[in-house]
Amino acid sequence: MKKVRDLFQTSLRNQFIGLMSGFIIIFFIGAACLYMYDQSIGNAYQVKRDQLNQKEDVAEQLDRDFQRAFFDARGYLAFGRETFKESIFIQEKKVADTLSKLKESQTEPDDQLFVKDAEEFSNLYFKDMVPPVISNYEKGDFEAVKEASASGATATIETFQTQLNMYADSIEQTKRHAYDELKRKESLSQTAFVVFIFLMLLVLMRMMRMIAKQIGQPLNQVASAAEQIAENDAYQQWNFENKRKDEIGKMSRAFEKMIYKIQEKEEHLLAQNEELQAQQDELESQQSELEHLLNMTKNRESQLERRNEFIHGISSSLNKQEVLVSIVKSMSQVMGASRGMIVLMDDQKSNASFGISEKGAEQFLAYIYNGIHQRLFDSKEPFSLKREMTPSEKGYHEETLYSYDLFLPVLSADQRVEAIMVFSRFGHDFAKQELAEYTSLAKQISISLQKITLFEETEANRQLTQDILDNIQEGIQLIDKDGNNLLMNKKLSALIESEIDVLKQSCYQTWKQALIDRVEDKEKLDEYYESIVKQGKTGKHLLTYHLEDSKEVFQVYSESLYRGEEQIGTIFVHRNITKEFEVDQMKSEFVSTVSHELRTPLSSVLGFTELMLTKELKPERTKKYLTTIYQEAKRLTSLINDFLDVQRMESGRQTFERKFEDVVPIMQHVIHTQKVNAPLHSFNIARETDCTIVLGDRDKLSQAFTNLISNAIKYSPDGGTITVMFREGEECIIIDIRDEGLGIPQEAIPNLFTKFYRVDNSDQRRIGGTGLGLTIVKEIIETHEGKITVSSQEGKGSVFTIRLPIVTIETFKEDEHGGDGMNIIVIEDDINLASLLKAELSDSGFKVKHTPSGSEALTKMQEEKPDAVVLDIMLEGSMSGWDVLEEMKSNEALSHVPIIVSSALDEKEKGLTLGANDYLVKPYHPSRLSKTILHLLLKKGMNGEILVPVCDKKTKKE
Structure with a gap:
């Protein structure tokens, strides 16, 4: 231990290495602990997320299983197909398996409660609800089926679906909570890491300070002593670190000895120079003081000059x-x-x-x-x-x-x-x-x-205020007490037809005259401004004026602007009321029209009724009067129905019962009905397409067509031909209704479908009407997701064009096959042509199978009934196309399958006689085959009274 201590005391290098090694070890230990904690919370979140994802997948599978069971049950009740019935009980097993998986993944009390409810509902649905309903349906007791649905079965299913959705939402919410908890712990971990780094930096700074103190302080003493010796300071006793054993101690002891020797030699020299130095110091001091004062004066002068130039520049x-x-x-x-x-x-x-x-x-x-x-x-x-x-x-x-x-x-x-x-x-x-x-x-x-x-x-606030005013639809102007313009927005400057910068700060007479020059009643507007500016009559006083060169109508009012108790100006607001003015005029005109349209039939009814009450009439005259009364009553009823239809459409209470409808028979019926009242007119129906089926309300479409044909008759009083053309457009059917009547002025066309609007023309006026017919037509067509337009030439007639979306195979096949596609069998011995037809039909959304042999085709039909068959006459093997056609028509299961003959033999009459639905002679464009099959399948769906919902996907192969 002593050797280690001596090792550190005798070497600065060893001391520094030891401190830094300890610091690095502590740093890595702390960082490793924080990293392990971060990994642990991430792993815990991953485990919990996997559990929740598993439960969510099982819950979604359970929802799909139940939904498939519900759809299969409804499909069986709707179509009676055994495959739907078998699928119901297959779904029962799938539901049981899914519930078993959900039991295995349950971790919360809510999971156990939901599994219990799901099992109870599964038993209730598959054991108690479905079997009785199927039994009643197979017995033909449809009333019992309806009663079962009305007695709460539907409500029970909807309740369970709601419960299943709530369970799925709870799983999603738990996932969000787990994620939020992970983020919170990660935030704490990051904060701890930042604090740890901060503490380690503090420790490092402390270590650096300690090392600097141990090294720098004695070095500063040595350096200070050296500077004083160099500057010939007097001798003094220096206190160096003589007890240290490292390099600093050795250097300080050697330097101390050197100082003593130098100072001993210089001591006697200092004494001799002391007196001379004192005299020299006094002279230098005086000189320095004078130079300092002179420099200060020059610097101050230069500084003031530079400051003045600088301030002036900025x-x-x-x-x-x-x-x-x-x-x-x-x-x-x-x-x-x-x-x-x-x-x-x-x-x-x-x-x-x-x-x-x-x-x-x-x-x-x-x-x-x-x-x-x-x-x-x-x-x-x-x-x-x-x-x-x-x-x-x-x-x-x-x-x-x-x-x-x-x-x-x-x-x-x-x-x-x-x-x-x-x-x-x-x-x-x-x-x-x-x-x-x-x-x-x-x-x-x-x-x-x-x-x-x-x-x-x-400036920004001023520009913001100006931008706000410029974006207001009314014309805004602020003037001072003398009428001079202070502020004006672009709307008003455009009204005056002058640049806003030109009118800025303009005087009262200038801007007032510029506005007065634009209006019709100049004196009235001049009096209004004089009363406001000169007499101060602001407030609710309004003035309506008309522009000279346009039909626009404006209304102006004013308000005084106060700052505290002092009035600082007046604000004028010019509002465009052209539409309101036109509506008021239209309402007045409507009251006059309605009064005329209602009084005329009422006068006839009252007049003829009075004659019948007061006079004895012959039977034939009585019948004639009653017929007139009946016709006028029908006319009144039609007028009142138009008013009620418009009211229901505007309030959103108009109902539509949509089915597959062919618009051609509807139009034919309308024309047949209108012919009675049009002896001078001839009618012509032409069609350039077979795609005439739409999803719509037959009665409402008939009403729209009736109004248009009636208008065509009414506005061609001299007779002529009324032509109805059916043609195909982009994803829609186009119906053109053309007459040879009076025509419509171009300026009236934009307002033609406006409520109560009637063309301002003497020839049009004398015909009569309320102006509601075309409004009703437009509302009906647009409700059917269509569009109506009109083009006309005065004196030559008008063309009203209706565009309605065509029902495509996408809508029909989703209801018939659950979206799996329609099954088509192509029986064709030419491999290249068969590949072409298969590619075309596949692109159109059909599932296509091909066979070159008639016998093989019949075998495939027995295994899976097709929705349509494309049949060639010349085939491989012993059977020809005619043989296949006869076999299919003699088979009860296949007799109603649509058959399209595709052959190079021109024997159309024979094919149609044997039962083919259509006959195409080669060569023909492949798209024609797709359109033919589509048309036949839709016709079949209509004849079978298959109702499908409105489909947003309305693509069509050309």
């Missing part, structure tokens, strides 16, 4: 960039610096430089928060650094030169560093007196920057 502008450039140039002149830079500590890091390249300025900004500059933020005091000049700075000088960089902070009133300045001066350092002067100049810079900041804030 006070001559409120532009931030100009002021910064002036500051850096003036400070460089004051300091005699060859280069300098100032940077504001704002978000934009506004800056200016002198004698510095653009790249150098960018480099300074990129490293502005390095350690050197941080010293300014911490101490808030200026400091200078000495460095050797770079070759680019030395120019042609070859010797070693030095540059002195001054770092100067600019402090705000709250002692916050709002800017930093850096200047470089070659040759000599910055003196303390200079630093004091530059600090004083920095205060002046701070005052100037504060003024600029206040100016910018005021």
Whole structure:
């Protein structure tokens, strides 16, 4: 032990190595402990997360199993297929297996409670609910099935589904809690690590301080003694560390002996020079004092001149960039610096430089928060650094030169560093007196920057106020008590048709005349402004005026603006009320129209009724009068129904019962009904597509078509042909209704579907109507996710175009097969053509099987019934296509499967006679086959009264 202690005492190197080794060991031990703790909380969270994920997966599987069981039960009740029935009990086993897995993964009381409830519901559903319902369904007792659903079965299922969703939500919430706990522990671990690092730094600083004290203090004594000896100080007794055994002790003892010898030799010389030195010191003191006073006077004069020039330079502008450039140039002149830079500590890091390249300025900004500059933020005091000049700075000088960089902070009133300045001066350092002067100049810079900041804030607030006013839809204006313009937004300047900068600070007569020139009733608006500005009649007094060159209507009102008790101005608000004005006019016109439309049939009803009551009439005349009364009553009923339909549509109470509907028969029925009242008109229906099936309400579509055909008849009073064209568009069917009537003016088309709107034309007016028909049509079409447009030419007729989404195979196959795709068998001996057809049908969403043989195809059909068959006549083997067709039609299970003959033989009549649904003669485009199958399957779905919900996916293969 003594040897170890001597080893450390006799060597500074051993002492330093020992301290650093101990510090490193302690540091690694602490870091290892924190790392192990961090790993432990991560592993614990991973275990818990895996448990929760397992429970969540099992819960989702349980939900899918129950949902499949519910859908299979409903599918069996809807379609009666045995596969659905068998699938129900398969799902029962899957549910039991899933519940077993959930039991194994349960860790909480809530898990046990949910498993118990799920088991009870599974037994209730599969044992008590499903068997009786299936039994009643198979017996044909559908009323018992409905009663079972109404007696609480549906409510029980919905309750369990809600409970299952709540359990899944609880698992998700537990996962979030576990994650939050992990984050909290990780945060604590990180905090502990930061504290540990801080403590270790403190220990390291303490060690460094101790080492510095042991080494630096005796070295400082030796250095101090050497300086005093060098400066010929008088002899004194030096106290060195003579007891230390290390290198410092040896050096101090040797140095002490050297001092004693030197001082002994110099002692007698000092005595001789003492008197001469005293005299010389007195003279030098007097000379130094005089020189000091002279330098102070010159420095003060120069300082005042530089300060005046500097203050004048930074006070001559409120532009931030100009002021910064002036500051850096003036400070460089004051300091005699060859280069300098100032940077504001704002978000934009506004800056200016002198004698510095653009790249150098960018480099300074990129490293502005390095350690050197941080010293300014911490101490808030200026400091200078000495460095050797770079070759680019030395120019042609070859010797070693030095540059002195001054770092100067600019402090705000709250002692916050709002800017930093850096200047470089070659040759000599910055003196303390200079630093004091530059600090004083920095205060002046701070005052100037504060003024600029206040100016910018005021300007920003003014611009914000102007931006707010410019984005208000009303025209806003502020005037003073004399009527001079103080503030105006862009809306009002656009109304006056003048630039806002031109009207700024304009006098009363100027802006008033500019506005009056735009309106119709100039005298009325002039009197209004005179009453406000001259007589002070502000408040709720409103004025409505019209613009001369447009149909726009404005309303202006005013309010006085007070600051305390003193009125400082008046605010005018100009509001565009064109739409409200048009609505008021429309309402007045509607009242007049409705009065006329209702009074006319009422007058007929009352008149003929009075005749029948007061006079004895012949039977044929009585019948004629009753017929007229009936027709007028129907007309009244139609008017009232239009009003009620519009009201229900606006309130959202209009109901639609959507089914697969073919729009062609609906339109044919409407035209057949309207023909009775149109003896002068001929009707023509043309179609360019077979895709005419939509998902919609038959009655509502019929009402829309009736209104459009009725309008076509009514607005072509001289007769003509009314053409209805069905054609195919992008994912929709397009219906064009064309007449050869009066036509519609172009300016009236944008308002044509507006409620109560009627074209302002004498020919149109005399026809009559309430202006509600097209409004109802637009609402019906848009509710069916469609669109209606109109194009017209006056005197030549109009074309109303309806676009309705077409029902595609995606909608039908999701209901029929649960989204698995429609099964198509292609019986074709040509391998290349079969590959092409298979690729086309697969792209259209069908599941396709191919066989070149008729007998093999029949075998596959027995194993799995197809939804449609594509049949060639010439096949491999002994059976031809005709044989396959006859076999399928004679088989009860396959007789209703749609068959499309695809052959090079042109024997369409024979194929259709034998029972084929369609006949395609090769060659033909493959897309035609997809469209044909789609059309046949949708037709089959409609005939079987299969109702499917509205489907958002409405893609269609061209």
